[in-house]
Amino acid sequence: MKGRLTEISDLPSLRKDILLTLYELLFKHFGPQNWWPAETPFEMIVGAILTQCTSWSNVEKAIDRLKSAGKLSLEALLETDYEEIEELIKPSGYFRQKAVKLKNFVNYIAVEWDGDLEAFLDQELETLRKALLNINGIGPETADSIILYAANKPIFVVDRYTYRCVYRHGWFDGPFHYGRLQSFFMETLEASVSLYQEYHALFVQLGKYYCRTKPRCLECPVGKFIKPRRTL
């Protein structure tokens, strides 16, 4: 294990040490996550939209229902009306808003890209990000998840779980801010699709099992080696 993990440091090399050590601890404890759990890029994108504000187990139920109904494709969703989509994705919650978001996405790919999802995902990273953020209903976390896991391009996805951990350890200051938190990781770590994919998945595991609203520091694989400095 490299570096001493006691202080916030502006030294890029120490920050890198800290983040790589954290990664190693999480990887050793949870093992490879091999995210995203989806068979195709389209299924991944549907999952990324449905997972907003709900647990993954609810998303799985909704995806299974779409699959069983033969609706888990761009073409099928284009031809399906809102009410039917709402019914199928009900287990994921906020189903009316999410049906609109799914339709916005497939309509955009159909109209602007002639239905060619592969070509859309093949764009240069920044152009792709701008295009995703322009689709009504797709925010930064969803856009970046799509870029990282469906387009396989190196962008770091952050969320509340990520924030809790780095804030509680004193490595990141201030309130949650998506862009600042993302820069904190991307300016420190090398741009690597496999590292970013695993790291985000490991943060999700950490947040689910240990770094919860009420943290379980004594049992946590990080807390055994590095003491947190503050609570949220």
Ligand code: SF4
């Ligand atoms: S030690 Fe505590 S604060 Fe640190 S990651 Fe684990 S649960 Fe979160």
